[in-house]
Amino acid sequence: DTAVSQTPKYLVTQMGNDKSIKCEQNLGHDTMYWYKQDSKKFLKIMFSYNNKELIINETVPNRFSPKSPDKAHLNLHINSLELGDSAVYFCASSQRTGMNTEAFFGQGTRLTVV
Amino acid sequence: AQSVTQPDIHITVSEGASLELRCNYSYGATPYLFWYVQSPGQGLQLLLKYFSGDTLVQGIKGFEAEFKRSQSSFNLRKPSVHWSDAAEYFCAVGPIQGAQKLVFGQGTRLTINP
Numbered sequence: 001d002t003a004v005s006q007t008p009k010y011l012v013t014q015m016g017n018d019k020s021i022k023c024e025q026n027l028g029h030d031t032m033y034w035y036k037q038d039s040k041k042f043l044k045i046m047f048s049y050n051n052k053e054l055i056i057n058e059t060v061p062n063r064f065s066p067k068s069p070d071k072a073h074l075n076l077h078i079n080s081l082e083l084g085d086s087a088v089y090f091c092a093s094s095q096r097t098g099m100n101t102e103a104f105f106g107q108g109t110r111l112t113v114v
Numbered sequence: 115a116q117s118v119t120q121p122d123i124h125i126t127v128s129e130g131a132s133l134e135l136r137c138n139y140s141y142g143a144t145p146y147l148f149w150y151v152q153s154p155g156q157g158l159q160l161l162l163k164y165f166s167g168d169t170l171v172q173g174i175k176g177f178e179a180e181f182k183r184s185q186s187s188f189n190l191r192k193p194s195v196h197w198s199d200a201a202e203y204f205c206a207v208g209p210i211q212g213a214q215k216l217v218f219g220q221g222t223r224l225t226i227n228p
Contacts, residue, residue, distance in 0.1 A: 004157075031214050041152075041202060043218040056215055090157060096214050102148070103208075103216060105158040 003027050006091050006106040013081055014114055021076045021109045023091030031055075031096040032074035033103065034066060037088040046089075049074055050096050081113045116141050118207050120219035128227045129197050135190040135222050137205030145207045147188040148216065149179055152202040161203075164188060175199070200226045 004025045013019050025032060033056075034046040048056035049068045063079045078085060091106040117140045127133055139145055146165050150158040162173025169181040179190045188205060202223050208216040 033215065041221045041223075043158075043204065043216075043221075045215040045217075048215055050214070058215075092158075094214060102160060102163055104160070105150075107157040 003104050004091055004093055004106040006089075006109050008109060009107060010110050010112075012112045012114065015081055015083060017081050018077070018079045019081060019111070020078070021089055021091075021111075023074045023076070023106060025072055025091075025093040025104070027093055027095075027104060029093040029095045029104075030071055031094050032068065032071070033092040033094075034074065034076050035090040035092060035105075037090060037108070039087070043090070047074075047076075078111075081111075083113050086111055086113045116207060116217050118205050118217055118219035120203075120205055120222050122222045123220070124223045124225065126225040126227060127195055130194050133190075133192045133195045133199070133224070135203050135205075135224070137188045137190065137219060138186050139188065139205070139207045140186065141207050146209065147179075147181060148206045148208070149173065149177070149188075149190050150204045150206060150218075151175075152204065152221075154201070158204065161190070195224075195226055197226045197228065200224055 006023045031050045033048045037043045046060045047066045052068045065077045068074045088108045088110050090108045092103045094103040119138045148163045149161040161177050162171050164171050164181045172178050177192050202221045204221045205219040206216040
């Protein structure tokens with residue numbers, strides 16, 4: 001079974017459109033994340049949710065809105081897509097409490113805005 | 115501010131040769147340190163992690179890393195590389211100021227010559 005799964009894997013869309021990326025984890029973790037990997041492979045956190053509560057929001061444009069319906073899901077909705085949003089978006093999860101903060105990552109969603 | 119530096123953007127080694135990938139970090143407290151590998155078109159897979167204790171940690175696929183506090187380093191090593199090790203390798207530090215997020219280095223691309 002896939003631990004952290006994202007859909008879709010590839011997303012090609014036009015500028016100005018609105019799109020969503022879904023993420024689900026079956027690890028029982030209480031914290032989920034969205035990371036963005038740019039064209040130079042640099043990875044940076046965007047958001048973090050703990051038990052459905054937003055705990056990290058890293059200066060991301062408000063066109064990006066994460067939504068966590070329950071602690072196993074964290075979706076990313078992007079409004080009015082721009083060319084610069086083209087990137088690979090990774091979902092991840094970890095257990096916040098205790099010593100083990102190891103994060104498990106999904107396969108990524110490659111978003112291309114044309 | 116917390117940061118991770120991987121000085122080598124691209125390394126090429128011959129199959130069967132030994133490998134060392136460098137990672138230096140800047141962090142105000144005892145860090146949790148990680149090495150992740152990203153194969154082409156794939157997500158991030160955890161190779162190994164350091165939380166505390168023995169400064170030489172063993173990971174999957176024959177990799178090991180050594181934490182050296184005096185040098186603020188966490189270099190990744192493998193005695194004999196295989197063609198399947200060709201990938202992008204990321205060093206990361208976390209959590210940051212109690213927040214459950216990882217700060218990544220810029221990655222090192224490993225190419226294996228046959």
